[in-house]
Amino acid sequence: MSLCTRCGAPFGCAMADGGDAPCWCTELPPVVPVPGVEAGCWCPACLRAHIAAAASDAALEKRFRRDD
Numbered sequence: 907m908s909l910c911t912r913c914g915a916p917f918g919c920a921m922a923d924g925g926d927a928p929c930w931c932t933e934l935p936p937v938v939p940v941p942g943v944e945a946g947c948w949c950p951a952c953l954r955a956h957i958a959a960a961a962s963d964a965a966l967e968k969r970f971r972r973d974d
Contacts, residue, residue, distance in 0.1 A: 907923065908922045908923060908947050910947065910948050910949035910952055911946035911947065911948065912948045912949070912952040913948075913949060913951070913952050915949045915951070915952075916949075917947075917949040917950060918930070919931075919947050921947075922947060930950060931947075931950075931953060934953060934954070934957060935957060
């Protein structure tokens with residue numbers, strides 16, 4: 907069992923816990939790294955929220971980007 911380094915919630919991480927199956931996080935978009943080298947693993951709720959926030963920020967940036 908792993909502990910989320912963001913919120914402290916316990917969760918299963920196949921990579922850290924030595925499971926045979928791929929970790930649940932491998933099914934999420936790989937384009938959003940957890941910030942900071944020391945961040946460690948985040949629980950499903952925190953990682954999904956981080957991905958959603960990053961996607962929202964990217965969409966806003968694209969919407970308001972000006973080509974000068």
